[in-house]
Amino acid sequence: xxxxxxxxxxxxxxxxxxxxxPAPPMGLMYLAGFLRKNNVDCKIIELGIFAATxxxxxxxxxxxxxxxxxxxxTIAQENPKLIGLTCMYSIYYRxxxxxxDTIKRISPNTKVVLGGNHASSYWREMLKHRSIxxxxxxxxxxxxxxxxxxxxxxxxxxxxxxxxxxxxxGEFIKTPARPLIKDLDSIPFPALxxxxxxxxxxxGNPFAMRSPAxxxxxxxxxxxxxxxxxxxxVWGRSWRGRSPKNVVDEIEFLYNTYSIREIAFLDDSASVDxxxxxGICDEIIKRKIDIKWTTPNGIAHWTLNKDILRxxxxxxxxxxxxGIESGHPATRKFLGKxxxxxxxxxxxxxxxxxxxxxxxxxxxxxxxxxxESIRETMRFSKSCDTDFATFYLLIPQPTSDxxxxxxxxxxxxxxxxxxSEEFDExxxxxxxxxxxxxxxxxxxxxxxxxxxxxxxxYRTFIVHRIWSYLLNPLKLIRKVHSMExxxxxxxxxxxxxxxxxxxLNPLNKKTSDYLYSKSKxxxxx
Numbered sequence: 001x002x003x004x005x006x007x008x009x010x011x012x013x014x015x016x017x018x019x020x021x022p023a024p025p026m027g028l029m030y031l032a033g034f035l036r037k038n039n040v041d042c043k044i045i046e047l048g049i050f051a052a053t054x055x056x057x058x059x060x061x062x063x064x065x066x067x068x069x070x071x072x073x074t075i076a077q078e079n080p081k082l083i084g085l086t087c088m089y090s091i092y093y094r095x096x097x098x099x100x101d102t103i104k105r106i107s108p109n110t111k112v113v114l115g116g117n118h119a120s121s122y123w124r125e126m127l128k129h130r131s132i133x134x135x136x137x138x139x140x141x142x143x144x145x146x147x148x149x150x151x152x153x154x155x156x157x158x159x160x161x162x163x164x165x166x167x168x169x170g171e172f173i174k175t176p177a178r179p180l181i182k183d184l185d186s187i188p189f190p191a192l193x194x195x196x197x198x199x200x201x202x203x204g205n206p207f208a209m210r211s212p213a214x215x216x217x218x219x220x221x222x223x224x225x226x227x228x229x230x231x232x233x234v235w236g237r238s239w240r241g242r243s244p245k246n247v248v249d250e251i252e253f254l255y256n257t258y259s260i261r262e263i264a265f266l267d268d269s270a271s272v273d274x275x276x277x278x279g280i281c282d283e284i285i286k287r288k289i290d291i292k293w294t295t296p297n298g299i300a301h302w303t304l305n306k307d308i309l310r311x312x313x314x315x316x317x318x319x320x321x322x323g324i325e326s327g328h329p330a331t332r333k334f335l336g337k338x339x340x341x342x343x344x345x346x347x348x349x350x351x352x353x354x355x356x357x358x359x360x361x362x363x364x365x366x367x368x369x370x371x372e373s374i375r376e377t378m379r380f381s382k383s384c385d386t387d388f389a390t391f392y393l394l395i396p397q398p399t400s401d402x403x404x405x406x407x408x409x410x411x412x413x414x415x416x417x418x419x420s421e422e423f424d425e426x427x428x429x430x431x432x433x434x435x436x437x438x439x440x441x442x443x444x445x446x447x448x449x450x451x452x453x454x455x456x457x458y459r460t461f462i463v464h465r466i467w468s469y470l471l472n473p474l475k476l477i478r479k480v481h482s483m484e485x486x487x488x489x490x491x492x493x494x495x496x497x498x499x500x501x502x503x504l505n506p507l508n509k510k511t512s513d514y515l516y517s518k519s520k521x522x523x524x525x
Contacts, residue, residue: 009065022048029190244279298323327380328373
């Protein structure tokens with residue numbers, strides 16, 4: 001096979017690791033479908049593992065992936081001319097480099113092409129590694145297809161838009177950007193058949209009402225400008241949506257071919273175009289597809305109204321995630337979410353009344369955040385009447401804008417680490433800690449303090465929510481219309497209790513008051 005697409009394994013430090021099942025490589029599956037449509041055959045190879053017992057441990061690292069020997073055998077057997085490798089997240093960039101080194105060790109003439117969020121942002125640093133030949137920057141389908149055809153034909157690649165490479169002179173070349181694909185309907189559905197897709201399906205996921213569950217991406221990009229988001233590195237600030245018919249065609253295909261009974265819309269901002277979003281609901285209703293669905297990545301609540309919420313409910317939506325992130329106006333302005341909290345609160349409460357479960361996501365640990373702003377976030381989460389709230393510690397991804405603020409304040413800087421060809425174990429340990437949501441120091445808090453605040457936020461919210469249900473059982477009763485709903489509530493109660501138990505080391509009042517006075521004093525400096 002001339003073309004292989006690798007979904008990389010990932011590694012973590014032995015002193016801080018947790019096993020995560022491989023996610024379906026949506027980007028690679030879209031790419032493979034596009035290649036196949038244009039008469040280019042390829043294979044997708046999963047380098048990750050599906051059981052923690054198959055991990056490979058050393059004194060320093062744990063690899064959740066197959067061995068180098070297995071990778072080498074695959075390359076020797078297939079003898080590819082080109083291997084594409086996705087490098088989405090900064091925390092796994094070393095894994096991608098190691099995989100590239102393995103490829104070149106067994107097959108020096110095979111071209112290694114990287115794409116994805118981290119590779120697009122740090123293309124120059126990645127190209128300093130000799131095992132990497134090309135970087136596809138931004139949206140990959142058209143660029144990778146053109147690059148593939150040139151490599152297979154032995155044609156020059158310098159005129160291809162949207163790539164970066166190291167010239168024979170040693171100069172790093174980045175070609176002009178390629179325009180984004182306007183018509184997303186022209187891209188085939190993900191090539192699920194090139195993998196054992198059923199291994200990735202969410203069977204028995206406690207957060208899902210039905211199983212098996214699968215993801216659908218109905219749009220690309222987001223017009224927002226949130227400082228913590230990395231979407232802009234690939235899509236810019238544009239947003240493009242697939243047509244309602246095309247989206248529901250895919251849902252119907254998943255329903256009939258893989259017996260999928262629940263869909264998660266994995267869009268970065270699914271409802272930007274209100275008419276299109278309403279059209280998707282109308283199409284599901286018209287076809288009478290018995291499907292449940294959610295919006296786990298959040299939804300553009302400022303585009304919604306009560307009429308659309310009712311239609312979403314009728315179309316099978318049972319849970320909406322509202323990306324609130326902060327209840328503090330100044331913090332919301334900093335992070336790039338100037339939208340009305342009053343409007344969000346009204347929609348959350350209405351969604352609850354019509355029987356839709358609601359989740360508010362919040363982030364703690366912005367560089368200039370104070371105790372008062374964190375308390376305001378906790379207060380809003382309680383007052384808005386959401387069924388559940390999450391309180392994530394900020395992950396300042398190196399490809400996000402907020403990372404630059406941490407650099408400016410001298411709190412973080414991984415640029416030299418990414419730029420070096422030598423592996424700095426101490427810096428990697430710090431990177432691993434920050435990007436695994438263990439927290440990072442801000443101007444006013446140590447990461448240990450933020451961890452305590454996170455536990456307090458969860459603990460106080462859960463206690464508040466339990467009391468609200470006890471005082472007004474109607475809040476739960478109106479969510480129950482079937483035995484399926486009742487079983488789901490029991491699972492949620494069990495999960496909520498588990499989270500509560502894990503937060504029983506709360507931040508006591510003395511410590512809380514100390515942190516509050518500390519952050520307030522720092523603001524007056």
